[in-house]
Structure formats: C-alpha cells, structure tokens
Amino acid sequence: KAGVTQTPRYLIKTRGQQVTLSCSPISGHRSVSWYQQTPGQGLQFLFEYFSETQRNKGNFPGRFSGRQFSNSRSEMNVSTLELGDSALYLCASSLGTGGRDTGELFFGEGSRLTVL
Amino acid sequence: GNSVTQMEGPVTLSEEAFLTINCTYTATGYPSLFWYVQYPGEGLQLLLKATKADDKGSNKGFEATYRKETTSFHLEKGSVQVSDSAVYFCALAGSGYALNFGKGTSLLVTP
Numbered sequence: 001k002a003g004v005t006q007t008p009r010y011l012i013k014t015r016g017q018q019v020t021l022s023c024s025p026i027s028g029h030r031s032v033s034w035y036q037q038t039p040g041q042g043l044q045f046l047f048e049y050f051s052e053t054q055r056n057k058g059n060f061p062g063r064f065s066g067r068q069f070s071n072s073r074s075e076m077n078v079s080t081l082e083l084g085d086s087a088l089y090l091c092a093s094s095l096g097t098g099g100r101d102t103g104e105l106f107f108g109e110g111s112r113l114t115v116l
Numbered sequence: 117g118n119s120v121t122q123m124e125g126p127v128t129l130s131e132e133a134f135l136t137i138n139c140t141y142t143a144t145g146y147p148s149l150f151w152y153v154q155y156p157g158e159g160l161q162l163l164l165k166a167t168k169a170d171d172k173g174s175n176k177g178f179e180a181t182y183r184k185e186t187t188s189f190h191l192e193k194g195s196v197q198v199s200d201s202a203v204y205f206c207a208l209a210g211s212g213y214a215l216n217f218g219k220g221t222s223l224l225v226t227p
Contacts, residue, residue, distance in 0.1 A: 004159070031213065042219035043205065056214050090159065096213065103148050103209030107159035 004108035012114045018079040021111045023091030031096025032074040037088040050096045086115045118143045118210040122218035137191040137221045139206035147208040149189040154203045196225045
C-alpha cells in the first residue's frame with residue numbers, strides 16, 4: 001500500500017511569509033504526527049492529530065499550527081516565518097489506537113523548508 | 117520530563133565489524149523504546165522496538181535489550197554491511213502519543 005506522502009518536498013520562503021505543508025497518511029491510519037528535524041535540535045515533536053482532534057502538542061510557539069481533515073489528511077501551517085524555522089518537517093502516520101502499536105510510526109520523506 | 121541521550125558519532129566501521137550504538141533514557145514509568153533508522157534521502161523507518169524491561173527487539177541482524185536497571189537500550193549488530201550506512205535514532209514513547217528522539221548517530225560502513 002502507498003506510504004506517507006508529503007507535499008511539497010522542497011520550498012523556499014522569506015522571513016515573514018507563511019507556509020502550509022500537507023501530509024497524506026497511509027490508508028486506514030487515523031493518527032498523524034508532525035516533527036521538526038534540524039541539525040542542532042534533532043527531531044522535535046510538534047503535534048499529533050487523531051480523528052480531526054489534536055491530542056498532543058509539543059513546545060512550539062503559536063505560529064505553528066495544524067489540522068486534520070475527515071479523510072485523515074493533515075496540514076501544518078507556520079506563520080510569520082523566521083530564519084530558525086528552516087528545517088525538515090516530517091509527517092508520520094499510525095493507527096493511533098494505543099496499545100502495543102503505540103510509537104510505531106510510518107514517516108514520510110519530509111518537506112524541506114528554507115527561510116531566507 | 118522524558119529524554120533520550122545517544123552517542124552522536126559519526127561512527128565509521130569497516131564491513132563485518134561489530135557495532136554498538138549507546139542509548140540511555142530518562143522517563144517516568146515504563147516507556148516503550150525504539151530504534152529508528154534514516155537511510156540517505158529517505159524518511160525514518162522503525163528498525164526495532166521493546167515494550168517492557170528485559171525485552172529484546174531484533175530486526176535485520178540488529179538487536180537491542182531494554183535494560184531498566186541501567187535505563188539503556190543499546191543497539192548492536194554483529195557484522196555490519198555497507199548497506200547499513202545510515203543515521204540511527206533511539207526514541208521512547210511516554211504518554212500522549214509523542215516520541216522523544218535522541219539526536220541521532222551517523223554510521224558509515226566502508227568496504
């Protein structure tokens with residue numbers, strides 16, 4: 001079956017702009033998580049959605065937001081971009097129902113954002 | 117809060133050498149532990165996991181044992197191959213459906 005699809009794969013923005021990234025999970029997966037990956041900070045959790053509800057949020061400013069649609073596809077938005085937002089943004093999907101599968105995430109290849 | 121510490125590397129080994137990548141964690145309760153791998157140009161993939169103390173996760177010749185007494189989950193492989201060159205991430209799942217990742221260890225295996 002198809003994997004996690006993220007679009008766009010690469011994008012360049014300037015400071016102050018906003019950006020929207022999209023993620024299509026594996027069919028049947030209802031949980032979508034977002035992570036920011038940078039050389040300095042590594043992988044940091046942004047937020048997780050399940051059935052259109054945000055269940056958990058990481059320690060990021062309010063400029064970072066997300067949502068999930070009824071078909072489980074998810075978007076994340078970053079407003080008023082800063083240079084430090086340059087990163088690889090990874091989306092991951094999972095069944096999300098807890099139990100023994102908790103933590104078993106399927107990642108997309110990421111969206112690489114460069115802020116100039 | 118939860119955290120994961122792993123050796124950052126890079127680690128360079130010759131083919132068929134023994135690999136150990138150290139990982140220790142800090143967490144409340146009994147989190148599940150994971151190793152994820154990121155091959156060049158690809159997304160992260162789950163390599164193996166362990167859900168309780170003394171569990172051993174294994175996959176593709178890699179092994180890691182959940183050691184509660186030392187709060188460790190070291191990754192080992194007896195004989196690495198060039199195709200194992202990648203970045204390896206140790207992670208834990210506490211509560212709330214979020215994973216805490218270590219900073220990753222880059223492994224380069226030379227022929």
